[in-house]
Amino acid sequence: MDSTLRDLIELIETPESTAEDFANARLPEAMQAATVHRDEEHMFDGLPFEERDPRRSIHIDEVPVPDPGPNEVLVAVMGSAVNFNNVWTSMFLPAPAFQYLGDFASFNPCNQKHRQDFMIPGSDACGVVVRTGSAVQRWKPGDRVNIFGAVNDWASPEVYHDGVKDPHGRAWGFETNYGAFAQFTTVQQNQLLPKPEHLSWEEAASVFLVATTAYRMLVSxxxxxxxxxxxxxxxxxxxxxxxxxxxxxxxxxxxxxxxxxxxxxxxxxxxxxxxxxxxxxxxxxxxxxxxxxxxxxxxxxxxxxxxxxxxxxxxxxxxxxxxxxxxxxxxxxxxxxxxxxxxxxxxxxxxxxxxxxxxxxxxxxxxxSHGANYYEAMQTARLVGKGHLLPVLSEVYPLAGVADALNCMHDGESVGKLGVLNLAPREGLGIRNRELREAVGEARINVFRRSASEHAQHPQKRPSSSAPGTRLRQRVPQADAGSASRALQCRDVR
Ligand SMILES: NC(=O)c1ccc[n+]([C@@H]2O[C@H](COP(=O)([O-])OP(=O)(O)OC[C@H]3O[C@@H](n4cnc5c(N)ncnc54)[C@H](OP(=O)(O)O)[C@@H]3O)[C@@H](O)[C@H]2O)c1
The missing domain is CATH 3.40.50.720 (NAD(P)-binding Rossmann-like Domain)
Structure with a gap:
């Protein structure tokens, strides 16, 4: 790891660091990211879902760190988590993600940076704001945040009724570029939620996409x-x-x-x-x-x-x-x-x-029901922040191991959530509210973490050489790439 990143991580781990320290911190020009490539979008054509292998389509690349737009922040990503929509991206189903990026770029000039020959997937992350755009008011450098996956177009009248009904609404890291599986990401200010401070980076990162979706489905x-x-x-x-x-x-x-x-x-x-x-x-x-x-x-x-x-x-x-x-x-x-x-x-x-x-x-x-709106996400964050909803993290992978995590989910072998360490050098960092953690209880927070004996009984990470035909079960893509209703259907695959 180069010295710029080391210094930044040290700043993040130092409780006394100020907003000014973060605003002035040196940042690298390039970052590590897990990507899919435009020139490989047809690599799985003709293969059924179960024979598409994420370990072939996901690459670890060095790409430029993106600049935040006026309404955006740049976040140093400490941890992230895998969701099923990322599996779809790695399979180029129901359509290659590059189609969604082109669509997203075309309706707002600010979205142009998303149109690239690489795409970084990932829709759940936790980290620290390191730069803010000129129109950002509520958040400042140094804020410790979770990222909520709904990207809205604030010019759509529907957003003011219910963000989920926004015809231009997109899923971050599925229908937009610069998702969670990178060292840095740019997101809209209205995608930020306060980080639950009794949880580590990887625990906090694992909660929000599914928790906000379940909140809207059941409670809202x-x-x-x-x-x-x-x-x-x-x-x-x-x-x-x-x-x-x-x-x-x-x-x-x-x-x-x-x-x-x-x-x-x-x-x-x-x-x-x-x-x-x-x-x-x-x-x-x-x-x-x-x-x-x-x-x-x-x-x-x-x-x-x-x-x-x-x-x-x-x-x-x-x-x-x-x-x-x-x-x-x-x-x-x-x-x-x-x-x-x-x-x-x-x-x-x-x-x-x-x-x-x-x-x-x-x-x-x-x-x-689909995802959640920002208000519902904030209500969910409130419950998580009070310790009323617990993470269900079962495994943690390094950023370079995202393809293995996706493979595990693709095979139907994952339980609870699979986490990823992005900039966080090891598990268990980022906890500030020890009192609440103690009150909630380590055993409850770690309820899905597997003991060594369970690992031995149910090995999850199969060797890369295992034949695709031996996968445990078949999942059917939710929208056919040739379907006339693709634009509508593809948004159902989060
Ligand atoms: N629209 C949205 O906003 C939104 C948000 C999140 C997720 N989703 C979608 O919801 C689905 C689940 O997401 P997830 O994150 O919970 O995935 P997950 O962690 O993989 O869990 C899905 C569970 O469904 C069960 N399952 C799979 N296929 C099944 C089948 N044919 N019959 C019965 N049970 C089956 C599996 O459990 P068993 O092996 O125990 O049956 C599995 O544990 C995905 O399709 C995802 O794309 C949509």
Missing amino acids: DNGARMRQGDNVLIWGACGGLGCFAVQMVLNGGGTPIGIVSNERKAELVRRLGCPNVIVQPREKGHGFLDESGRTLSRQILRLKVRIRKCTGGEDPDIVFEHTGRSTFAASVAVARPGGKIVTCGSTSGYDHVFDNRYLWQPVKSIIG
Whole structure:
């Protein structure tokens, strides 16, 4: 590491450092970043999702440090985290990210810098503001921040109603360049949230994309508005979104019923405090659709019976959906009369089928949800900052290991969240509020960190030479690159 970066990290780790120190700190002209390349955007053409290998498409490059625009800040990124949208970017699905960058650059001259022959993905990060644009008022150099992934166009009237409805809204590090997997990033001032100071850089970085999404889905007036006593069925309860859904339901006085695909994941979800966990294997014979795509009522009925066993005979008031085609028919059918199915994604395919009689007769509703607006993000940050929502970090990778982290998620082997150390030289740095950390408890904060014996039993990082055909399961891209609705669909893949 060169001396400029060493000095900056020392400044960051020194509690007495002032805003002036940061404003005057020397910065490098180039930075390390994980990238995909425009001239490789067709490298996987014709290959199914499971045979696309992020370790082939992700590179570690040196690229220029970007300048912040008037409304932007430059952040020294200490830690970041992997999300499923980054897997899509590394696969060039549903379309190569360079298409989104061109689109983003074209509607505002300030966005021109995003049009490059490289793209840096990543939508969750934590770090320190080191430069501010001329119009930035609320934030100053030295502020310790988390970055929220919604990039809005502040000229869109919709933003003033609900940022999620902004037709020019984009996902940072998915539909924009200069994402989280680099030593520095530029983001809008309205993407900044205060860093929760009882958490380390990598813990704090792992929380926000999924936590803000789950907050809007379950708690916000824009989502399912969960009430005390509600039974909430949570698909993929051991994944990033699912873990925060479990915590929010418990915090709000509801009863979570988690669904996972194996006993190892069930045990982890129980550790989060979820009293009811259903293991629903994904092998043939356990699905809810037959081979021609029709719903299998008998399988759905079986699931209903298992749910009722957990709830004392009640059906779910809310179903938390992101798994998509393979589960949606069951989600609609098992919700109670008047119940809500809230969905933000379609990991197993976006062309859902379900028996509509289960929707209209019992007057249920389906609620679409996407990310969160800035207000919802701030409400989530408040809960995290008070220790009411805990990180679910399971593994931490170096910046040079981003491709391995993406590969682990692509293979469906990840649990909770996978973190990345960007500028942070090691894990466990950046904690300032030791009192709150102690009150929350190390054991609870580290609930998903794996012990050495668990690593030995479930090795996650498979050797790079493993054949792509041996991947554990298949995910279906949520939008077909050739689809006429690409522009709309691609925004559903965060
Ligand atoms: N629109 C938005 O704002 C937004 C935001 C965040 C995420 N998302 C989307 O939501 C999805 C989940 O994100 P995540 O971060 O939670 O991913 P994740 O950490 O990989 O977790 C997803 C979980 O879903 C389960 N799953 C996967 N395929 C399944 C299937 N066919 N049937 C049943 N369960 C399945 C897996 O658990 P088991 O192995 O236990 O089944 C996995 O743990 C992704 O598609 C992502 O793109 C959307």
